[in-house]
Amino acid sequence: MSTRTYRPLQMHRIAYSDLTEAQVTQALRPTSNGPSCKSALTGALAGKRIKIVTDEGPSLDYNFRSARELELAENGGKAVKSGYGALESRNLVLVSHMVPGTQRGYQLVVDQSTGLATVFEVYFSGYAAEETAAAAQAKREPQFKSGHRNREAQRKVWFGHVEGTPAVAGGGAAPRHGYTNRLEGKGVYWKQDNDIEILEFYLTVLYSNFIELTRFGGELTVCAPSDYIMVNDHQFIYSRIECEFSGTFTLQVVDLFDVTQRGVRLGLTDKDELEYYMYTGKGEITGQIATFEVFGNNGEARTGPRRVYRPIETFETLTDDQVKDQCLNHAVAFGDGKGSGAAGMGGYKTEPVTHFAGKKLSVRMDNGPAIDYDFVDGKQLKWRYRGDDHWREAWYEMYEPDDRLYFFAHLLDAEFPRSCAMVAFDMKNGLATLVKGTTGTPFRNNETHPTYYFGVFQTDGSPTSPTYLRHGWTDEMVGHCVTWNYQRGNPGLTSMHFYATPNTYSWIIFQPDGSGGLQWSSPGWYSKVRDGVYIMAWVEEACNGTLGVILFNQRLMHDAGFGFHVGRNGLSLSVVGARARHAGKFDIEQHIGVRI
């Protein structure tokens, strides 16, 4: 059993400081000495002078005076001295340095055998200008709700070569490193020389998600915009910026022959302390899932600036009074009897179950509510808490995601906070699970949260319920990736779920060419109902606040479920019904840590 150090707040709950430019300058001052590193840095470039010429970017004249000090002249300008660090990975040298007195620097990957070079120009305090320009181009308002994000690293990527090396000696079209999708779908467990353990998943060509096993205890996965660059078939450059969080930049050279990494991490922690170090690491491939581009699409094309999904920036936080008004006066369940239709995430919902009309049902949850139901017809029910004479009316929808396994939902009392009940009951064994969704979290009023209850039920024709056996938590879904097609059409509304730990998942939205695109994550809950049949719930925390609960039948590759949401347009309880494909699985259980 592993020991994990957990954090009181996960990344999406940390209120990172909105530092001024002057504060960032001050924090970065030590970077002029170059990065630290637990492993021995290389002196491979010591005493050498090289000039890196990039195609559309800077020309960089380097004089590596020693293994730790260099002089750089940018675009023929005056040379400046800086500390630096370098690590070798076979033929590649990763160099990291900042430009003293500025908030910017360079991370170089130089291929000593071909003379090709990739240059990451990394800088801070650049978000405001770039966001302003991007907003003007897209004709929208710039996003500054979370501040100017001076702490967030920005990067420009330049491809080029070392002047006078074989890359250009032969004439003709000069080869270059290039963007790629060849890492897409791969997962790696890394252990770094500084004992940091991390699970990384390269599930899209724009984003990656990772589980910080050491720094955050491995509870949640988080996502970051990323770059994937191919050097050759076994060597790659991967980088990410933890946008929406600390803004930290990470770049590493990955060698898939021996699954090693050489990396650099540059940024400010949640305590605004500088992290600037290089590292080496050894990895294990945890899996390779399917990708969905057509054959021949190698993901080399990039147009326009990289997209960054900023849910924390765009999430509209409502006040107590605003949410209360929505809960009490603008609540709708399944179209209030008109049916939920096939909109949203319910495009492939199955036929609603109506044959319980006229029947009664009693569910009794361990350490939870006991509720009596009277199904008036196929759309409306009456319910009351056991022992309460007061029957309430509510709209409901019921589905049968597996043989004689039923799942229905309805709103509970019109109060603030407001709740709903989602009830799964199994006519083959008398077991039931009730997921109670409720508005509000300690962080935002218009988020929701689930409370799980396991128990039993009784209705006409139901078996005697077991005394001790219950549905329960499971980690059987951990590592699996499943695409979900919610809407008809080509491609319709489609995403991929990655069930990353017993407490979290991430979702991937495909780009028009089938490659993975934007990605985000949330906490998740998994319980087992039958073999191959699970209830999975998630809350889009710091995102849309929605609670989704699906009953997923792996034999059918189909689900039935419900969405519970409160926002400016009201409180809603709606249906989820989608078709699934299995995209693969990562073998990560052994890395997750403490099992319960």
Place this chain on the structure above:
Amino acid sequence: MSGIAAKSTRRAFFLRGGAALGAGVATAAPGRGATAGGVAEESDLEAIRRLHLTLTTLIQSQSYEEAASLFDENASLELSGVGARGKLGILQLFAEQYRHQQAPAIHSAYRQGARQLNDSVTVGDDRRHATATFHMDVEVCVPLQEDCTAAQMARLQGQMADRRWESGRFEAAYVKRGEWKVSSLRYLAC
């Protein structure tokens, strides 16, 4: 504009291989052709052909405001069931319904097809009015209308509920007010 086209003294010009739209490149096409009325001015024919190329290229590149500027003040537009009248209305259609993916169907890309051999441009005797037929394939997209997180993210990266290519033709009319402007444009699926 149909009245203009019906004039017995009209001059017509038949384009051959003219509507080259690939990758938004406005390829110059040879201007040849004549009718009973005589040979149309090469400059008018070329200007109209280029106007159409420019318009479709601007729509494809989502330069919607610039696309709207190519229409006459009283123009009409109908693209796969989405229409507007007047230059201001067309601007609103592009800037709002198209840009924010609120239209039920959106033209997102164009490409040439074999039927462009049947393209034609007819210039009126007054050299101030013209009609044209341009054949091409259109990528018709149905935007995602949902408001869930997945749909919001999909829209951010240009994803649609449905994409399909279909063959069709533009029936267009033009008016010259110093320079040629589109006075009506209607897309008809084959």
